[in-house]
Amino acid sequence: MLTFEQKLAIIESFPELERKNVSLGRVNFHFAESVYDKKNVVYHLHPNGNGFVYGEFLDGYDVDPKGLVNIRDFTAEELKNIIEQSIQSLSANSTVESAIIEDNEEERWINSENHTLILVHEDEMWNVYAGLNLDGTFLSYNEAKQYLEEEGFRKR
Incomplete structure (x- = not known):
């Protein structure tokens, strides 16, 4: 315990x-x-x-x-x-995010202002979403990770 x-x-x-x-x-x-x-x-x-x-x-x-x-x-x-x-x-985005993520691999990233972005592995690409909005698409996980870190986000 x-x-x-x-x-x-x-x-x-x-x-x-x-x-x-x-x-x-x-x-x-x-x-x-x-x-x-x-x-x-x-x-x-x-x-x-x-x-x-x-x-x-x-x-x-x-x-x-x-x-x-x-x-x-x-x-x-x-x-x-x-x-x-x-x-x-308890979040407003729970049903919206479920529609985006579906059964795909995903990670949540948060910044110092408590904004959350979702990184989703879809069709061999890594997409970053802010709510329903596509924020960026990357060829590799490392590219997406570097982008998120440069923007001040950290993995939860």
Whole structure:
């Protein structure tokens, strides 16, 4: 089981989440850009390592009546994945991005202003999308990666 500090480090690596300290040493993390009334992505992360991630719209997780998934025994990779999925499920672009990505290999890149670009491997090319807009097409992954890094983006 990850410690409280390890979980905090993973959660705080998501710049789109805002930390909110609550009672008894617990911490919530809000996603202000949520298109739903629900803003908490991480709920009541406790110093004992227990906590919850909002997963009402996610498949493959046991959710409680409030739509929360207990993350007490999650590995680092599992925690990172569920947080990414939770943020995505609360985002305006989730259905738009699904239409673009389909079953293709994809990566998300973010800059210091929390803008996200999606790098998608389609038809032997690497395409960079900003929402529905095609931002660039590259012959290789390395070319696309270099472009994104030069524009101030980093892989999530």
